[in-house]
Amino acid sequence: MVGFLGATYDWVKAAHVIFVIFWMAGLFMLPRYLVYHQEGLSDAADAARWVERENKLRAIILTPAMIVVWVLGVALALNAGLVDGVPGLGWLHAKLAIVLLLSGYHGWAVGYAKKLARGQAGVSNKALRMMNEIPALATALIVILVIVKPF
Template identity: 55%
Template sequence: MQDILAVTYLWLKAGHIIFVVFWMAGLFMLPRQMIYVHPSGSGSEEEALWVKRMGLLRKIILTPSLILVWVLGLLMSIQLGLLDGAPGLGWLHAKIFVVVLLTGFHGYLVAQSKRIAKGERPLSEKQLRMLGELPGLLLVIIVILVVVVRAF
C-alpha cells in the first residue's frame, strides 16, 4: 500500500510542478499583454487582437492551471499529513499562504485585464511592468520554502 501511495504522490508532484510552470508563465505573460494594449487606440483592431489574446490566455492557460495547481497541491498536502496535524509542516503552511497571495494576484490581474478589454486603462505601463515582477518574487519564496526550509 505504501508503494502505491508513494507512486501516486510522485505523479501528483509531477503534475503539480508542470501546472505551476504553466500558471507562472501565464502570470508573466498577462501583464505584458496588458502593456501591449496601452498604445493601441480604444476600439482599434490592434486593441481587439490583444483583448482576444488576453481572453485566450485566461481561459486556456491561467484558469485551468490555477485549478490544477490547487487540486494537485491539496492532494499532495493531504498525503503529507496536513489534515492529520502531522508535525514539521510549518513550511507547507507558509507555502499555502504564499500561494493564496499568488491566487489573489491572479484574480487581480484577471479583473484588470477585463477592465482593459472594456477600453479602460486602470494601470500605467510602469505599474504593469512592476506587477509583472511580483509572480517571480513570490515564486522565489515558494521554492525556498519547499526546497530549503522543508529540509530543516
C-alpha cells in the same frame, strides 16, 4: 512519503510541478500583455487583438493550470498531513499563503484585462511593469520554502 496517495505520490507531485510551470508561464505573460494592451488602447484594432490574446491565454493556459495546481497541491498537502497536525510543516503553511496571494493576483490580472477590454485603464504603465515581477518573486519564495524547508 506514501500517505493516502500511495504509489501515485510521485506522479501527482510531477503533475503538480508541470502545471505550476504552465501557470507561472501564463502569469509571466498576462501582465506583459496588459502593458502592451494598455499602451495600445488608442488603436481599436490593436486593443481588440490584445483582448483576443488575453482571452485565449486565460482560457487555454492560465485558469485551467491554476485549477489543476490547486487540486493537486491540496492532495499533496493532505498527503503530507497538513490537517493532521504533523509537525514541521510551517514551510507548507507559508507556501500555501503565498499561493493564495498569487491566486488573488491572478484574479486581479484577469479582472484588469476585462477592464482594459472595456477601454478602462486604471493603473499606470510603470505600475503594471512593476506588478509583472510579482509572480517571479512569489515563485522564488515558494521554491525556497519547498527545497530549504526553513521552518
